[in-house]
Amino acid sequence: MTAPEADTKTTPLNALHRELGGRMVPFAGYEMPVQFPAGILKEHIHTREAAGLFDVSHMGQVRLRGAAAQAMERLAPVDVVDLEPGKQRYALFTNDSGGILDDLMITNAGDHLFVVVNAGCKAQDIAHMRAHLGDEVTLEVLDDRALLALQGPQAAAVLARLAPAAAKLLFMTGAAIEIDGVPCFVTRSGYTGEDGFEISVPADRAVSLAKRLLAEPEVAPIGLGARDSLRLEAGLCLYGHDIDTTTTPLEASLAWALTKTRRADGARPGGYPGAEVLFEQFANGVTRRRVGLRPDGRAPVRESAELVESTGRRIGQVTSGGFGPTVGGPVAMGYVEKEHAKPGTAVRAMVRGKPLAVTVTKMPFVEQRYYRG
Amino acid sequence: MSNRKYSKDHEWVTVEGDTGTVGISDHAQEQLGDVVYVEVPEAGATLEQGGQAATIESVKAASEIYSPVSGEVIEGNVALADEPGTVNSDPHGAGWFYKIKLTKPAELDGLMDEDAYKAYLESLD
Numbered sequence: 001m002t003a004p005e006a007d008t009k010t011t012p013l014n015a016l017h018r019e020l021g022g023r024m025v026p027f028a029g030y031e032m033p034v035q036f037p038a039g040i041l042k043e044h045i046h047t048r049e050a051a052g053l054f055d056v057s058h059m060g061q062v063r064l065r066g067a068a069a070q071a072m073e074r075l076a077p078v079d080v081v082d083l084e085p086g087k088q089r090y091a092l093f094t095n096d097s098g099g100i101l102d103d104l105m106i107t108n109a110g111d112h113l114f115v116v117v118n119a120g121c122k123a124q125d126i127a128h129m130r131a132h133l134g135d136e137v138t139l140e141v142l143d144d145r146a147l148l149a150l151q152g153p154q155a156a157a158v159l160a161r162l163a164p165a166a167a168k169l170l171f172m173t174g175a176a177i178e179i180d181g182v183p184c185f186v187t188r189s190g191y192t193g194e195d196g197f198e199i200s201v202p203a204d205r206a207v208s209l210a211k212r213l214l215a216e217p218e219v220a221p222i223g224l225g226a227r228d229s230l231r232l233e234a235g236l237c238l239y240g241h242d243i244d245t246t247t248t249p250l251e252a253s254l255a256w257a258l259t260k261t262r263r264a265d266g267a268r269p270g271g272y273p274g275a276e277v278l279f280e281q282f283a284n285g286v287t288r289r290r291v292g293l294r295p296d297g298r299a300p301v302r303e304s305a306e307l308v309e310s311t312g313r314r315i316g317q318v319t320s321g322g323f324g325p326t327v328g329g330p331v332a333m334g335y336v337e338k339e340h341a342k343p344g345t346a347v348r349a350m351v352r353g354k355p356l357a358v359t360v361t362k363m364p365f366v367e368q369r370y371y372r373g
Numbered sequence: 374m375s376n377r378k379y380s381k382d383h384e385w386v387t388v389e390g391d392t393g394t395v396g397i398s399d400h401a402q403e404q405l406g407d408v409v410y411v412e413v414p415e416a417g418a419t420l421e422q423g424g425q426a427a428t429i430e431s432v433k434a435a436s437e438i439y440s441p442v443s444g445e446v447i448e449g450n451v452a453l454a455d456e457p458g459t460v461n462s463d464p465h466g467a468g469w470f471y472k473i474k475l476t477k478p479a480e481l482d483g484l485m486d487e488d489a490y491k492a493y494l495e496s497l498d
Contacts, residue, residue: 040407041409299430323432
């Protein structure tokens with residue numbers, strides 16, 4: 001067994017992953033398990049049928065105190081000011097051209113905002129917030145905390161045994177809750193399309209909590225491989241692939257995330273980077289859009305495959321793709337010119353030099369099973 | 374003892390008369406992970422040793438399969454189209470890729486036997 005490379009970071013669960021037989025790979029500067037002995041297919045199915053435990057401690061956890069809601073509205077085209085205590089919201093940081101710097105989750109934790117950002121954007125996001133949130137906001141990086149995700153239709157039943165209060169949370173809400181005697185911050189959210197939780201836990205208690213959860217009969221450890229196939233089937237974006245600084249939220253089919261209050265005709269319009277670009281796109285539409293793609297055959301169509309129309313003219317590109325274990329076939333997403341973005345449109349994906357038939361499809365590819373009470 | 378011979382690219386070939394059967398090693402299937410799609414060559418295709426012969430896709434990635442021997446394909450294992458997971462469950466048996474009429478049987482001498490392949494795998498660790 002090889003030790004992690006010197007410049008690669010590890011999460012508090014690293015030794016546990018190895019003990020569980022995790023195949024460790026570098027990801028966003030961290031050494032993470034891509035799969036456990038069960039393998040990606042079984043881990044994926046297990047999460048959809050029971051409950052999967054994911055280590056997402058590589059993601060950035062940040063606590064903002066002070067006039068944080070107003071300040072965050074200067075960086076993100078979403079409503080934070082009216083986000084009620086206990087409520088969580090999906091948000092985006094935009095740049096001056098309306099491109100996406102990162103996607104993130106913001107929870108109003110009562111006396112502070114609890115923010116979770118992507119691992120790969122963590123340093124940049126923290127610098128961005130420090131530079132622009134102003135002196136009235138105190139930013140605390142919670143690098144003394146791990147983050148566990150418990151996802152799947154049986155996640156709530158499992159957590160109810162350890163912390164009944166957690167199981168009462170609704171989708172996109174969060175609260176400080178003790179689990180098995182450990183003070184955690186729990187949100188009912190995730191990245192799989194399933195009901196589930198993300199649990200922020202003190203780093204020195206993460207292993208014992210993970211083991212406690214894994215001891216429950218429904219729970220199995222899940223690696224990054226299945227995390228990716230689960231989010232792909234759920235139609236969720238992966239930053240750096242499906243969205244980046246060159247895609248706007250409207251092009252990315254994320255207009256739903258741009259709260260009405262912050263649009264041109266809203267109560268607090270604009271005031272965030274790229275507002276004029278987004279207003280213009282709301283008014284006049286976009287020239288390309290992120291869509292779901294179902295290959296007609298069995299061959300997976302993967303990231304960076306070109307999309308062409310019947311004449312062979314290029315109309316877009318695949319940004320994520322692979323095999324969907326629950327769908328039982330290949331699934332993908334990508335950008336196409338808006339004329340081709342309507343569900344049911346037949347396009348072609350170039351794979352190993354051959355055009356494969358692909359149909360533009362509504363996402364998600366699987367039914368979302370969030371708990372809304 | 375098996376007369377299975379291995380290439381450095383982790384393909385195997387077994388030979389009866391002038392007909393070889395080609396597949397990928399247990400080590401290869403384990404490294405690839407869950408196989409979800411296999412494209413095997415059609416009968417009549419001419420393959421060169423080391424040339425691209427088939428495509429295999431796991432949940433993780435697409436990989437090329439290189440022919441361990443030169444020859445003319447007699448039959449591709451069409452059953453893999455519907456049951457690609459056979460490559461994982463029975464890589465040395467029902468998970469074979471294609472049968473090939475050898476045109477350069479001497480190439481077999483350059484491949485590894487079981488023991489040599491085992492030593493080769495250890496050298497990779």
